Amino acid sequence: MRAFLLGLTLVLWSHLSARDVETKPNDPAFARFQPKQAPAPQGLLLRPGDRLAIIGDSITEQKMYSRIIETYLAACMPDLQVTVRQYGWGGETAEGFKNRMTNDCLRFQPTIATTCYGMNDHRYTAYDAANGKWYRDNQEAIIKAFKAAGARFVIGSPGCVGPKVPWSKSGSEEMNLNLCELRNICLDLAQQENVVFADVFWPMLTLGWKATNEFGAQYAIAGKDAVHPGWAGHLVMATAFLKALGLDGDLGTITVDLANNQATAGGGHEVISLKDGELTVKSRRYPFCAPTGDVKDDNAIRSGMALTDFNSRFNRLRLVVKNAPAKEYRVTWGGESKTFTAEQLASGINLAAEFSVTPFDTAFKRVDEAVGRKQGYETKQVKSLFHGEEGAVDMEATVALTERARAPLAAAIKEQFVPVTHVIKIEPKP
Template sequence: MIHYKTCFNLLCLQLSISLSLPSITSAAPALQENDLIAICGDSITEQRKYSVNMAAYFLMCQPESGLRSMQLGQGGENASIFSKRLISEVLPFQPDVVTTCYGMNDGGYQALNDDRALRFRESTQKYIDELRAAGVRRIVLGGPGAVDPQTFSRSGRPTTAEIYNQTLSSLSDIAREIAAHNNLIFVDIHTPMLEVIHQAEAKYGPEYYVAGSDGIHASDNGQFIMSYAFLKALGCDGQIGTITYDAETDTATATSGHTILSAQLGAIDLESTRYPFCFAGDPSSPNSSIGMLEFIPFNQELNRYMLVVKHAPAQQMKVTWGEDSKVFSAAELAQGINLADEFLNSPFYPAFRKVVTALHAQQGYESRTIRPHLKMLLDWEQGFPEAFNEKPELFAWQKTKIIERAAERVEATAQKVVPVQHRIVIESVE
């Protein structure tokens, strides 16, 4: 049978946290060239927010070359359900890296009891064993997030946000223990999310909910915390690129992923195939991730697109990138400024947005079409064994076609990452 990785190789030929940081229990690199990452979880994953952020980072920020990803979350799921479906809906794609995020539903939305805690522990260990037996190289075990104290109380749940956050904290501790026992990467999502909830409420008020309007399904802001935590745990170093300009010689150099087209009189024209992560929207809106930059060091740790200016001719220099200009001291420029952090209105944004839109569509297709078709084949095998046994080659052909179609969509999205031409202008301030 042709699996995802085989299909992907064929298609390549054809298509030529001042916050609590995620715990990492292994020093081995998590991501390697051409890895396929399967992003798994419950409805919070299936919302296509943190999973799209991660996929966008893999494709455009390029912590390793050739990374591809799939979103294989399922609404209403817990660790027990995942352990039963991963053989039919995840492993056929032969992922190299699998991230999981369970616990929100496992707690039953009430105080944790011994039975639910044991079920979560045993189910988590079961799917870890199955993933390892299938040859998955790296497993990233994410704990559950947090519920929002403001909005969770409005959802009619049988307990308070304070009690359920205690449940989620306990489940996160269990996941941490399991990760340590199995030498896996563990991602603490609960602690930083709860910290940011309190910080953001103090800044923007109680209606700036972080864990969603229902208190459970985080909005863009809360899911961005999840993205940050997973990317940090995966070992992404945040080096997007460095542009170095020598004002004395009027010459410029660039690191990999960025090509100097021309440098003349302080105007540097570039073409880049590696993008900084981009932001837009209203910082005070839960439906934008840009407000999170005040509370998590994403740009500093994961999004460094540096400009270094040597031998600046004046003590104050104006830098223009895209539509915006800012003034920096010669000392600041000699040390290096982070364009991605200083210029949030990035000239990369239009191209970045197109890729994000394609990723959102790709992940929706994976949720609505790919996984249900694979499940249907399993239902046929279990419910109509006589038909399955009579025509096994037909079912094998159907499974191959489903996997091939998924590979085509993933690769088509990757092709949306196109070179971006942009200009940096460096001028003296008189």
Template sequence: MTIGSCPSPRRIAACALTLCVLVAAARGAGDNVAPEGYTALFNGTDLAGWKGLVADPPARAAMAPARLAEEQGKADERMRAHWRAENGALVFDGKGDSLCTAGDYADFDLYVDWKIEPKGDSGIYLRGSPQVQIWDNPIGSGGLYNNQKNPSGPLFVADRPVGQWNTFRIIMTGERVTVYLNGILVVDDTPFENYWERGKPIYPAGQIELQNHGNTLYFKNIYIRELPAAPARAASSPLLKSGQRVAVAGDSITEQKLYSRFIEDYLLMCRADMNLACMQFGWGGERAPGFHARFANDCLAFKPDVVTTCYGMNDGLYRSYEPGIGGAYGQSMREIVRAVAAAGATMVVGSPGAVDLFTFRWANLPPPVYNDNLAHLRDIARDIAREAGLPFANVHDHMMLAQLRAKPVLGEAYDVCGGDGFHPHPNGHIVMAYAFLKAMGLDGTVGAITVDMQGGATASGGHTVLSAAKGAVELRSVNYPFCFFGDEKSPSATQSILPFVPFNEDLNRLTLVVTNLAGDSAKVTWGAASKVFPRARLEKGINLAAEFLDNPFSEPFRKIDALVAKKQEYETAMIKEAVTRFRWIRTALGDDAEGGKALDALRDKLFARQRALHEEVRAAIAPVTHTLAIGAP
């Protein structure tokens, strides 16, 4: 598969460019004029509101006030010698220091337009620490360059050609950063590490800096929206606890029973040790107000501990965005958050998905225009999650990224968002499941196996070594790796999306480490398949789930997935054909206590059948005994 196989890469590029134009148009009426809700940090005419750089944060903090003032005066002189306002842009001649905001900022939503020349290098310091990367480099801009423990590179190369203007949107909340470059997600809610004091978290507030790296730079349209402090949440810690129940709610995309099925497959098989339960509550054509209206009646008998929501596709009303759309969606989503909290549960606030850049063919509604609408609703969902201290599942951006990655390789007709443009095939539902499972804080470790070629073997994460001798290891595994199937080029196959979404890397790691190998490589046999790996990779660790798509778990996984599908079919019929109608019946019965008891008894029987189907699935998840053999290639 090569990029050159795409029949019309220009169309994909044109859609991405249109998205960028829509993003720019939404920001303001002209250069350096802040959009509503934002403040301009650069006025377009002079250096008001900016100052020169004095040392680094620890050094500044150690200075006496008089010394700091003296050093600031010197730094401001250097600033004026090398930074200037020219033709509505901040211009740096490449010879001085970084430029700093006069004020400090904690949590914020920041826009910055920037331009560099060939071999240019710069960045945006956040809270005085480096940096969101800017450079002329095939790796691409936007990454958190100085991260060591957490991801540092961009998710996608979204730079425009050198010499053209680019736009960053940087959202910083607590210790975490999200970055968009030209409207495309390049950093996703990633911890921002403290470069100056590696053992400490990033500072709670600090100046924003435009980095000097010894070359000519240009900046304009610098707008900031300060965000109020939000309730603390441990975004990287698991949301789920053993024995909990997860309700999956949404519109017709949820009622397809695909991403909900994949979520349930993952939680029941990949985390079989946690004894979790799931139920899906999808309803075709539904908007957020509809779910709020039926939540208490339809969902509470399930007694959910966690509720995931995916609304917005219908809330956007299939037209270009306008404030009234966002207002109605935001109001209803906040009502859902309050209702879920009142029920004693927590919530994963999902954004809407996306529409396909090729197959979405609505009259007078080009894909970028409706994706812009959905992106507005994504932002509202993210703000709601932040305000409430809840996890946010960024479904929209991951579906956009999957399209931008896949279509140049498999062709623009390879749909990620479905043949009709918005009801995905299984490939797109894998992306949706990925977004929700990541938001749940699951660390992605399915298990780890270490084989010592001069000794025995060890295993963890629900895997037990039964025997080990001369590189042959027999194991018994409670937790399964997630398994993928089908044609590697078909949207109907879950396998086809794997090169374009980091599901295996982030969520499905069954790691094999081999030590004390005698040769430079070794053959690993797992089930019926064998592959040869160099010693360095085996010593570092290979992901069996990614390297062996056909493996000893594949058939057990397929059978259990079929049982999950059967169970979710029952859930749809049970809710839509029976339980939700109880609302009308209770109203019609009025004060009829006997009738109310009869409804309660019927509801209990329906949910008892749902629980029985769940137990049928659980009983089928039997430990798998399998063998790994490591030997000469």
């Protein structure tokens, strides 16, 4: 009887614990992982005019997920008027940032911040409780400092490692189990401190598994060195932070009534004309325009889009066509044509997802390149100048001088964001 009760208890415990962890892929490789279930985001965290600080280690200093986020906010959510600074520092731990946060970051009075630490903190080895406490204490100190400064906070988990980290003798499973524990610590801290949690680790690990199954064993979600992701991995990271920030991703709807020759648009778009199925629209909001790339390429943003729900969740520019008498229509947009049924068009199609080449591509690229130039200078500003000879001699003068150099780079982002006039042609297929 005692053996039966013990067995029943273990069964009940396993069912309870299964409800408390994230859904796992059906693969024995995930058996040892226990990622605590994270709560769903609760509404928009960003506010108009926010000053967002994106903070982290060398993965942040790659200026890839941070660039995706800033370009998205500038081009796709311009009404929010959010400004961004990135604070990536190669080799850094949470303790390292804690020691420099007042001088490098808090002086600029961020109203909201994201962090992504844990890769260096986990020391590329198996988990141990003492190291976990050290990590937790430093993360907690950072959160409390930002809260005391009046800033909202998103604590991001670390990502995952790939099959073989060149500079570590530990196995990837042991390292990822360690990173999973640090992820859980981040979640616990978010709940304790009433801040927001961004889950980077579990999507990276599970989508990496999915990608190797779909695209081949050579696919490296965590990057070719097993630590620093390419563009696909950074798109996964950006998606995690955009979710945590509570963004909706509704980029507007364009509605055409073919029978009555009428069209309307909302969400930053204005109908200029409609004649014989040719619609001209002026847009003051862009979709997110990824460069063309192979979905099997781990260094392509479009590969990350194929793995995630980025387009359906954050990149929805919808075309709805009502009262279409033909069965099928050819829709031409940005030099590319695709065929849709009248039923599909009546339900609405996502132009941003359906078309790989768009009329926004050139304008979007200009904004993105301006973001890249500014973020590149921010690395130099903090690492080379604040923490170089100039800062050692006179920090306040160095801050003032570098801010004058940064200002036109920040202004250029807004200057490059201009309305785009484009044409959507809707023709019945013979």
